[in-house]
Amino acid sequence: MIDIKEKYMCDGCHACYSVCPKDAINMEIDDEGFWYPKVDNTKCVNCNKCEKVCPILNKKEVKSLKKAYACYNLDEDIRMKSSSGGTFTILASEIIKDNGVVFGAKFDEDFNVVHDYVEDMEGLSKFRGSKYVQSNISDSFRQAKKFLDDGRKVLFSGTPCQIGGLKSYLNKDYENLVTVDLICHGVPSPMIWQRYIDELGDGKKLSAMTFRDKSKGWNSGVLKYSFEDGSEITEEYGESLYIKGFIKNCFLRPSCYKCNFKTLDRISDFTLGDFWGVEELIPEIDKKSGVSLIMIHTKKAQDLFNDINRSIYYEEVDINKSIVFNTCAIQPVKNDKREDFFEILKDNTLEASIDRTVVEEVHKANLIGRVKGKIKRMLVDCYNNLYDLYIELSYRKYELTNILEKKINIMTIDESIEYLIKKNCSLSRFGDGEMKLILGNRIAFQKYDYKLSKRLKEVLQSKEENHIVGLPDVFKSLRKYDKKATSYWKRHIWEYGYSWLELTDKNKIYINSFISRCYMIFVKKDKCEKQFKNIKQLWNNKDLVIIEGEQSRLGIGNDLFENTKSINRILGPKRDAFNVYDKLLEYVEKNISKDKLILLALGPTATVLAYDLYKLGYHAVDIGHIDIEYEWFLANAKDKIAIKNKYVGEAKDGMEVGDLDLEDYKRQIIAKIIN
Structure with a gap:
């Protein structure tokens, strides 16, 4: 026994x-x-x-896929209500949609933390948000097994040791089970938690509580307590005595100090946590409302992640870099004053016990923490500098190869504009995203699709008389671009450069794809005004049909298309537009006359659609980001900024776009094909 x-x-x-x-x-x-x-x-x-x-007495060795992503929920409301990036809700929703069951930790009526299950979307809210208390599993393992044996999908979330216990209890692999554990600091005592809220409330009954209110931002968490008498108490995260005791490991479970489950080789399918330090790896990421670190351990997890990633922003990262500021993923906590704390607690209030155990050490701990933080940053900076040097040398080698062998030949922006006007030809533009899709990856606003990948490759290698392909002018020199663009494209070339060489034709001349990005990324911007003026001649006095994302709104609020004869619009999805590709093509073929100029701004879908429309006898130009670049030019913007009433996926707050009540714009819309 x-x-x-x-x-x-x-x-x-x-x-x-x-x-x-x-x-x-x-x-x-x-x-x-x-x-x-x-x-x-x-x-x-x-x-x-x-x-x-017992998962401690019978530890199982596993090998993980060791893949990691920075991600956040594109639903800003859910993201704000979640502790980090709101990724758990998307995973759980996917299970619920398939008549599944989700297990997680919630507060009961007395604010004990207990495990429970839900079978509908509304119930998921009770599992949302961190709860820094050990949860009572009770009969959850047995309940989960019954659901699994009945053939229903189950997502079970918990601490790594709880998932270890569940998997050991089940003693078999269930294809219909998805497990999600956490980057766990350690689990505080439920008794300490109850004493804390009792002392804090001073006789008042708690009615609501959140450990991580993000109204002041992800990095400025606030504990918020609401009481039945209508009163409220808030504590800054770093000032809460409970959190101080938790962070200093005063009242965690004894097993937390020798945890067997802190490893990258986990028995779970997923690991979730806050992605602290994400700005060190992805400087441009929007982190104000929280970013999740999600680790993928199994093929089952990778398949599910691929299914849900259209609902999230995500970026793959090196899993070893991801834990530099998240060491709780692999290291147990330490505290040589734990016994002192519980001894002091016998004769003192909780507040006094934490004070005597923690606050006396706070200056020493802060000093040590600052030193450790500086050392970590120095190591990260050193690694990044060496990595940057490697990327730089790799690009120089590539650059020299391309120049000497004349592999990829691209016109200047001015030559490209002149060519398009003079030849009256159709255009399909390629950039970093199109190449990623060709090679089997996905991008932020378009999931991977085998057919799309195949079609993009076909268009890239096409040889049509009056259709031309555009490429980004990054293969022979990056000197004309700003620091951020230069850094990005060097890394892109390092990863994809030789694929560009393999898939393009050195005997062809390509249009410069940056005709639609002729402002923001350039160091010298003296040619921009003339280039915008010249490109407007492409649609001068023409009847125009714009096929765009439903919130792109090209030309609205500026004079980009003031010289056209008329404008009609066909709206497609703002994300994953290739889902409706056949419907878009069919609509144009049945309803749009061939004497009209068609401009497309629909991501990689536009690249293929411009080609197919050309084959049907239309004049179609993939014009991409031209409107947003023009807005930034007019605003003399120094960085990528949000534009009112327009979807700008690359700008902070640029995806928060409302309805537009403008009669002229509404009259221009002849079709809306979004699903």
Whole structure:
């Protein structure tokens, strides 16, 4: 039978309690507030299932895929209500949609943290947000097994040790089970939590509580307590005594200090956590409302992630770099004053106990923390500098190869504009995103699609008389671009440069794709005004049909198209437009006359659509970002800024776009094909 001789040898996962065929094990609370198994010898039949199921006594070795992503939910409301980036809600929603069940931690009516399950979308809100208390698993393992055996999909979320306990209890791989664990600091005592809210409320009953209110930003978390009498207490995250005790590891479970589950090789499918330090890896990421670090451990997890990634912004990162500021993923906590804390607590209030244990050490701890932080940043900076040098040398080698062998030949922007006007030809533009899709990756606003990938490659290698392909002018020199663009394209060439060489024709001359990006990325901007003026001649006195994303609104609020004869608009989806590709093509063929100029701004979908429309006899030009670049030019913008009433995926707050009540614009819309 299970016999806990040392408390650090039990993580309170309830696996032994759940597996006992005679219900001979109860989970009893010790004097520190943690659950431990207690065997009723009158019921025990010595089957030893309790020992065999223990994930600490029977540790399993696994090998993980070790893939990691920075991501956040594109639904800003859910993102704000979540502790980090709102990724859990999307994973859980996908299971619920398939008649599945989701298990997670919630507050009960007395603000104990307990595990429970939900079967509908509305119920997911109770699992949202961090809860810095060990949850009571109770009968959740048994309930999950019943759902699994009935054939229903189950997502089970919990701490790494709880997932270890669940997998050990189930003792088989269920294809219909998805497990999600956390980057866990450690689990505080439920007893300490109850004492804290009792002392804080001073007799008042708590009615609502959040550990991570983000109204002041992700990095400025606030604990918010609401009471039944209408009063409210808020605590700055770094000033809360409870959080100080938690961070300084005063009242965590003994097993947390020798945790067996802190590793990158995890038994779970996913690991979720706050992506602290994400700006070191992705400087341009929008982190104000929180960013999740999601680790992928299994093929099942990767497949599910591929299914849900249209609902998130994500960027793959090196998993080893991702944990530089998230060391709790791999290192157990330490505290040599834990015993002192519980001894002091016997004769003092919780506040006084934390004060005496933590606050006396705060200056020393802060100094050590600052030194550790500086060392980490120095190591990161050193790594990044070496990495940058490697990228720089790689680009120089590529640049020299391309110049000497004349591999990719691209016109200047001025030559490109003149060519398009003079030849009256159709254009398909390629950039970084199109190449990523060709090679099997996805981009922020277009999921990978095999057919799209195949069609993009076909267009890139096409040889039509009056259709031309545009490429980004980055293969022979980057000197004319600003620092941010130069850094980005060097990395792109390092990863994809030789694919460009392989898929393009050195005997062809390509249009410069940057005719639609002729302002923001350039160091010298003296040619921009003339270039915008010249490109307007492409549609001078013509009947125009614009095929664009539903919130792109090209030319609205500026004079970009003031010289046209007429404008009609066909609106497509702002994301994953290739989903409606056939409908768009069919609509144009049936309803648009061939004497009209068609301008397309619909991401990679526009690249293929311009080609197919040309084949049908239309004059179609993939014009891409021209309107946003023109807006930035008019505003004399120094950085990529949001534009009122327009979807700008590259700008902070640029995706928060409302309806536009403008009659002229509404009259121009002849079709809306978004699903």
